[in-house]
Amino acid sequence: MFIEHPLIKPKTLEARLYQQIIAANALKKKTLCVLSTGLGKTAIAILVIAGILTKKDGKVLILAPSRPLVEQHYNRLKQVLNIDEDKIIALTGKIQPKKRAELYKKGKIFIATPQVIENDIIAGRINVDEFILLIADEAHHTTGDHAYAFVAKKFKDKCHILGLTASPGSDIDKVMEICENLGIEHVEVRTEDDEDVKPYIAKVKLIPIRIDLPNEFKRALKLINEALKERLKILKDAGVINSIADVTKTELIELNNKLFSYDEEVKYELIKVCSEALKLMHAKELLESQGKSVFLNYINKLSMQRTKSAKSIVNDEKVREAVNLLMKSDVEHPKLGKVVDMVKNILEKNKDERIIIFAQYRDTVEKIVNLLTQNGIKAIRFIGQANKEGKGMSQKEQIEAIERFKKEGSVLVSTSVSEEGIDIPSVNYIIFYEPVPSEIRFIQRRGRAMRGEGGKVYVLIAKGTADEAYYRSALYKEREMKRLLKNMCYLLNKRLQKKFEEKSKEEIKEETEEIKEKEIESKTAVKEETKEEEEKTKKPVTILDFIKQIEVKERSKSEEDKIKQEIKIPKKPIKIIVDVREKNMAKLLHNYANIELKTLEVGDYVLSDRVVVERKTAEDFVNSIIDKRLFSQLKNLKKVEKPLLIVEGENFSRLHENALKGAILSIILDFGIPIIFTKNAEETADLLIKIAEKEQIKEKRTVMVRYGKTAMSLKEQQKFIVESLPDVGGALAERLLKHFKTVENVFTAKEEELMKVEGVGKERAKKIREVLTAEYEG
Secondary structure, X not given: OEOOEOOEOOOOOEOOHHHHHHHHHHHHOOEEEEEOOOOOHHHHHHHHHHHHHHHOOOEEEEEOOOHHHHHHHHHHHHHHEOOOHHHEEEEOOOOOHHHHHHHHHHOOEEEEOXXXXXXXXXXXXXXXXXXXXXXXXXXXXXXXXXXXXXXHHHHOOOOEEEEEEOOOOOOHHHHHHHHHHHOOOEEEEEOOOOOOOHHHOOOEEEEEEEEOOOHHHHHHHXXXXXXXXXXXXXXXXXXXXXOOOOOOHHHHHHHHHHXXXXXXOOHHHHHHHHHHHHHHHHHHHHHHHOOHHHHHHHHHHHHOOOOHHHHHHHHOHHHHHHHHHHHHOOOOOHHHHHHHHHHHHHHHHOOOOOEEEEOOOHHHHHHHHHHHHHOOOOEEEEOOOOOOOOOOOOHHHHHHHHHHHHHOOOEEEEOHHHOOOOOOOOOOEEEEOXXXXXXXXXXXXXXXXXXXXOEEEEEEEEOOOHHHHHHHHHHHHHHHHHHHHHHHHHHHHHHHHHHHHHHHHHHHHHHHHHHHHHHHHHHHHHHHHHHHHXXXXXXXXXXXXXXXXXXXXXXXXXXXXXHHHHHHOOOOOOEEEEEOOOHHHHHHHOOOOEEEEEOOOOOOEEOOOOEEEEEEEHHHHHHHHHOOHHHHHHHHHOXXXXXXXXXXXXXXXXXXXXXXXXXXXXXXXXXXXXXXXXXXXXXXXXXXXXXXXXXXXXXXXXXXXXXXOOOOOHHHHHHHHHHOOOOOOHHHHHHHHHHHOOHHHHHHOOHHHHOOOOOOOHHHHHHHHHHHHOOOOO
């Protein structure tokens, strides 16, 4: 059976009762839908879209966490929805901002990554008021500072909401945060244990495969462990940890943060030692779970770092011995050989079988793909987009990889990018190259097999390593999440109900107070009107008086409408160019200024044609002094006329007080750059707004990048030339050009002619003429 609906094409959407029930409830209230992988979250989204658009006209936005998933939703909606295909639009960062602004006017249904929508909200390219439905796919991302959360908060009070996820996590407070950010009023949960979904669930068998490490690895790991224990002993002797045994990476990260607040001088050495211990733990895990190549690449990266902790590890005798031992050996991680053998065995039984292999690191993905290819197996690489090292796949390459895998590939070797939502049908075999401790990622990975006929999930575990702990952790968290999910509907809906009841009480109280205030105002107004009427009755009302009364009412009504329009679209008189890496600050600024996101060569914020600001958190300020980055950045900042450095926060504890004072004095005296300290991001934002207002409103200066490749317009060039005259700022330059029409006329004007322009007195006119007529003494 198929769904029959005027907005859904015939025989394109299977009719499943549980999906229709969830969609019906989701149309009544803002809903979070928790549904096991393979149960058709997209189908529910389509049913809700059709339901909403049947009731009212407006636009729909679907958020998806990755570009391939955006493309997948786009193709599915075109296939199923009975809506003009031109009205269904996929938006990505590859589309120029101006083009996106035009598309928002033309389209009806938009599918985009949250980062694209976040940018367009900040830059004012999208009108949130035009949307009647927001669908957040993979809604578990709607927490913290994620772009999902920012977009959700902007939309939740404006339109209907549907959140979709297979794995919201095992922490009910985290789930409540998701609900809060999305404005959720109701939760729908279905697991594979529910009777109405059992017929549609594919059975998946989880099979751990434990592997012994080779002797060369064991000897190298012993040396790294000895180096690690030396660091942990220093921390124990200092009294900052209780025991050397069983110290976790999480505990060391927490300790490192605590050490910054210590007052004793010894803290600097302890921070260094703690950092070394963390790096050694990471190196150890890489060798245990990934193999020789990934481990050696990491040590090589440390050798290129300037920090004391990195140098200490690279120069450590035991670490060097471990590196030399592995470099001389031709033994690789036994997981690699095991993967090849498993794939061969599966394909021997069925040459048309499809297999997905998940690996944490891109280097490992490359290694597996190469090994499989060497063994005559068609393996397709699938990784995320380019990172700071330049490696990665473009959106087009990602989509092509999925299509090739569907049509001709045997094996897809992927990082975490394909864990979420990517529609890869009939996959019956999944191989985890390593376990992941996150229950969400564990479920997402395993869920790829639940989309087919059901199958097997193999998890490769190196015996006696962190792999064992991560596997146990993921299973425990998944059990906890399932337990939570069983009670989630009741618990969450109860909490949400309580929250909305409290909110309603507050609203009723506010409304009551407002009514009382209005009653008092109304009584006062009635008294005044009565008094006016009594005065009017003293003299007869003429036809002319009557016409005037009508004109006044009409005029006041039109003025009210004008005020309403102005309130609806508040004007932002200033503009700030913000570096794309300063997204969080752009979020704070966009309510008060027009924001243009741009990759800036110098500084973080352009506030006018002469003021450029570099912003650093206290931690980054300290780190940039230590690694010498700061002074090369300041040298660059000197390219602008009026540079400014803002340091935000108060945690300078990593650097000695004398070194900090020396750096500040050097910035002010040697570089001639003013430095301002702020307590937090809000105070920084307030300061940036005030400087921008002074420059743009009071000084009438334009906002532009004066350096780099961007050329000035003719108008800007003319103004720039006139501003070079003595005592002539942006506002006066504009008045001079308006009066004299051309730069040439300004430069040839006599003193008395210059004095006709507002702001030019006798002394200023004399200075201008002196500069223009005095002979140059070379």
